[in-house]
Amino acid sequence: MEDALILAWLAPYLGALFVLVAHGTGRRVQGTVSVVSILVSAVLSTLGLLETLSKGAPVHIAYSWVRSLNVTIGVYFDALSSLMAMVVSWLSFLISVYSLEYMEEDPSQTRYWFFFTFFVGSMMLLVLADNFVTMFIGWEGTGLASYALIGHWFTDEEERWVGDPGRRALGIPMWFEPSHAGLRALVFTRIGDVGMITGIATLHSLIGSTSLHAVLEEAGTWSAQLYSAGILSAFLAFFMLGALAKSAQIPFHEWLVTAMTGPTSVSALIHAATMVKAGVYFLLRTTPLLIVAQHVAGAGVHHVISNFLYYIALIGALTAFVMGTMAVVSRELKLILAYSTASQLGYMFLGTAAGALTGEALMGMAAGMTHLMSHALFKASLFLAAGAVIHAVHSRFIDDMGGLAKYMKLTFYATMLAALSLMGIPPFMGFWTKDLVLLAAEEAGLSLILLLGIAAACLTAVYTARMVIRVFLYKPVGESHGHPHEPGLCMLLPYTLLSLAGLILGLSWPIAEEEIIGFLGKATLGVELGELHIEMNVAMMALTVALVSVFAGIPIYLYQIKGLEPYKAIKGRPLLNAIHSFLYDRWLINSLYYRVIVRGFAAVSKAVYSLWDIGVIDRFYHRAIPLSFTSTATGLESTVERAIDDGFHVHLVEGATSVSNRVRQLQTGLLNHYMLLLWSGFACIFLIILLVLGVIAP
């Protein structure tokens, strides 16, 4: 019976297959197949979670798959993966239900549902994998599907773009078509994947297996070996590169921003529940391994891993802060949410790494995982609600929105709940989990990182409040389109439910938190991680709440009380304008990438093309060889051929002519000449013969 749990990832794959087979049947059949298959996955994930809970130990089903690599396939439900699988599958289910309505009029139903379902299957495979190879396969499946889903509207109509058409930063266009954005997502994540598979291959070559258990058991071996070879830091960096890229941590965050070209349901799927969380999940999966390695191996290894975790935490904090600044100025609703996602992912990295650095094995997992779950809930809700809003006003710019609270009450309330959670206002779930992250940083004694984290929290309060006000409360700045109205139930229900779940979970968090963390401590990887006693830092908690409230008050004050016109204050103030542009152009990082990497690469390839391809190869094949042949031919023609020609057609003819003429001249027609010739010839020949034979001596 347990074997049926494999359907947790197999069902969506089968569903994807059915979607392909059912091509042409339209949304009702294909959509339903997809939704049902994801529901099956969700139900089985729940069963898996319950099984793990009741057993108090991981549920492991494995079939031998690739023997040469010692790779198995199956499902691995431990505390971490079963919680993650729950989040992924149920959110995917809700988003798929949302898609039924949202993608109603899209002509490419097969493509959408196939990749959507395939994506969910890959994500579930990734989550439930018991070894890194299978995990990598799921990992790549999500990458492929994300490329297709982000570029779903590959015909590149302007309304599908991200960014301001015509805007340039450092001469680089700051608008992105879906096809371009899909490619960016693929390229950015692929850079990390190369590092990741290098790390997996290193592990396999060291311990002959990539299963989580084997890597855990041999943690002391491989870490010591790598350390003695002096490449442990490099290995860790490579190994984690895939996670950093997938989770859009600086400097790989660019792809996530432009991934907003996909349908909003896809944005919700990728950004709230699945793909970008894969990186965090990978970090959560490997952190216990690193901590075990730290404990088993010597001090050197301990030091290297600590350093590594510190840098991960720093990257996370930087990402949280930098992306928060960008969100403050963004004009596109989905873009704000995208920046926010990257920022929150930074929190998760920060929490996980900092938690691991506290010395308590469970702290990192607790901080990272709980924030992942709460973020999944409120961000999915926000995205789905945003989709409804964009759908309603036919514009992605918040300037074109405003005052929507009147027309879309339920959506407004749902957004409000989720936004409060995002801002970290008690008692919403987001408050608790963010607090845990900051607590981890504080306990680990990382002051700089803690400061960045708090700053990011303030920024979050600012941009979230700004977003809610501009969309629902403030008057529209641009033109409003038609009469906005609430979407249908299929769209409305999912995000309403998610927002309510965030509230309920937040209210019950003090109890739930202990349960979840206890579960994580007991049943992760089948090792006892001990218990975690969270001592709340009330002072810090109070400080953050106060700061968040104050910062959330800024946009309320500016827009609602002072009635400030957006962008007006900036104009005429060069400093503010410069800062605004700098933030709006994403710290110019994108432009630098294009100027340095893309154009640099183009320049190098152009140089190679002109120097090597045209200069050497072309010249060789199209000039040197033909030239050498022509010159050889000409040379041969002028020397040998001409000589032969002359020999046969001139000299031979002339020679023959002259000889022939000479012969004919002998024929004078005069008899006395003939007689002379006869006698003298006779005499001469006779004499010569006698001489030659030696009969007479000269």
Add this chain to the structure above:
Amino acid sequence: MMDSLLVLLLIGLPASTALVIPLMEKRKRMARLTALVILIAISFLTIAILASLGAIEKTGSFYALTGISVAIIFYATISELLAVYGSEVTLSWPTGAAFQSLALIMLTGVYVTALSKDLLTLISGWILTSIASYAMTALAKDNPSAEGAAKYAIMGSASSTLLFLGVAVTFASLRGLDMGSQIAAPLPTLLLISILFIAATGFKMGVFPFHGWLPDTYGITYPAIISAISLVAKALAVIVLFKVSSLLVQSLGVNWLYLIALFSILTMLYGNLGALLQNNTQRLLAFSSIAHAGYLLIGFASLAPVAGSIPAWGLAGLITQYAAYSLAKVGSFLTLSIVKEVKGSTELETLKGLGREDPVLAGAFTVLLLSLMGMPPLLGFWGKLYLFASVAFSAPWLTAIALLNTAISVAYYARIIKTMYFESGRIEMHSAKADLKAARRAVIVTAALSVLLGLGPAHVLAMYSIK
């Protein structure tokens, strides 16, 4: 007894007929017919003699027959038959039936030399043919013929002197005139005798440097006359040289090979190079005759007792090549006599358009030229093949030079063919006189024989003659 009778008939028939024909001065056609009938009879007679030989040599009380001599006179006879048949035009000449009579006398001389057992008989046959041919050359009674005849006669006297001298020295060495044994004498003497005989016979064939008369005589004299003379002169020379060579080759050994090869090479080169740029077809064919004398000498070179030499092939080559030569020369000179009657000249350009105006004649002429060139499977090819192969192992250089000369000869024969077929011009064949019809027929017959004999009969005859 039977043999003696046949031999007597061979000489008696032509000689007596030649004497009777002048009596038929008023009835020229009758005279012509008589000559033709006699020639046909002699042809059969030679076949009969050849059949009765039984061995390669047969020596009677007053005669000595060899297969090669008989084969040569057979071919000479049928060629002369065709020449006389084709020269119907001579009937209108004031000289009357002299042409037919002289043709028979010339042949009689050849027969006498072919039968001769001793040197005196040889000389008498030689003189008979020579004198008759001088007279014949002048028959057309125009200036060119007179000039040609004069040159021929004067140089012929000189060459005859050389022959007499050779006979005299031979007599001194042999202490007799019978040609039955080898001359045993010091090398200089042997060489002197050799060169004297080669000079004399070479004069008749056109061997360099004794050829002087030939281009002039053959080149300007009335073509029909030449068609009757050239084959006889060649036959006479081949027979005499063969007869005297049997006195010398064993004693001279390899020297004979070099001596003959020297003359052969000089002659081939001279003839072919001289022919190369000729613009007069008749003169071109005259030089071609010289070249063919060179080819024929190769057959004599093969008689030298040298390792690798194949005399049998050399003799077969002599016979076959002589047949090819005589038929081709009769046919081509008769063709030129037709052209000369129509256009009044034998310049090369007069042949323009012949291929279109008279395809049959042009085709026959082409076949004859190709036979002279040595194109398989024509008679001329087999002749050259036998000749060149006979010394291929003893003197490969000679074969090589001969092949080179053959290659040169292709050029001028091809020129004639090209002029006939590929150059536009008009030649009013229908205006030809009625008495040219026989010439035309004769040409066609020679061409047909050049093809048919090459396909088998010539080989049988040659092999039978030398077995």
